[in-house]
Amino acid sequence: MSRLYAISALALIAALIGGIGAYILWGNLNGRDDPFAQCRATRVAGGAGDIGGPFELVSETGETVTEAEVITEPVLIYFGYTFCPDICPLDVSRNAIATEILEERGQMITPVFITVDPARDDVARVAEFTDNMHPRMIGLTGSEDQVAAASRAYRTYYNRHDAEGDEFYLVDHSTSSYLVLPEHGFVEFFRRDTSPEEMADRIACFIDAAS
Structure with a gap:
């Protein structure tokens, strides 16, 4: 009986080793x-292919x-809004600095x-905002449906506070x-705490790898 246990244990160990080897091989091939x-610092549930896609905006x-x-x-x-009191200007400015670097x-x-x-955020408002941030920045707006479709494509979230009677509502x-x-298509995302220098370095890696 002990011999049978030993054989079973050896078989189990061999199977585990084989499985680990196959997993490592699959990962390397992948x-x-x-x-x-070598450039990626983030992972997306479902893979990068789940983010991005067609949109139509103004x-x-x-x-x-x-x-x-x-x-x-x-x-x-970057998805944001021009009336944003603090976060958006900082994030968009960071992106502009990385662009300059x-x-x-x-x-x-x-x-x-x-x-x-x-x-x-009509056309004029968006143009004023982006022109102040970077001369080559493209600003996009559109109908409620167009913006919602673009947001869904990039799996972003937004929710407006009750705007009735309040022209300074937040989003x-x-x-x-x-x-x-x-x-x-989409290859990487950057969180708020990423510095312009780090962002530029990581973007450069993707550009080099794509060329």
């Missing part, structure tokens, strides 16, 4: 299939545009701002910035 594996020049017309080079997308290194990206408050919203490459 990493090789991902050209950006640019700061008043033209209706799609994602194909906006994402012609690496873009850094990359430009000084010879790598170009386009910062993009998508409002989650189209009721107040709760997610605060990540999204790096999207023309040929690859």
Whole structure:
């Protein structure tokens, strides 16, 4: 009986070793299939392919545009609103600084701002906001449905406080910035605590890996 237990134990150990080996091999192969594996600092439930996709919005020049017309080079997308008293200006300014750092290194990206408050953020308001942040920043607004569809595509969250009779209402919203490459789609997101320098370094890694 003890011999039978020993044989069973050996078989179990062999199976575990084999399973671990297969898991490691699968992980290595999976990493090789991902050209950006060495650049990623975040993970997305369901994979990067679950974020991003088609959208149709109105640019700061008043033209209706799609994602194909906006994402012609690496873009850094942020969802916010121009009446935001503190968070949005800091985040968007950080993105603009990272854009400048990359430009000084010879790598170009386009910062993009998508409002989650189209009721107040019309074309003129968005244009004024983005022009103050960065000369190449693209500002996007649209109808309530258009903005909601873009937000769903990037899995962002926003919720307006009761706006009735209050022109200074606030909007709760997610605060990540999204790096999207023309040929690859969404590849990475950046949290609020990421510095401009760190953001620029990580974006540069993705740009280099894509070239």
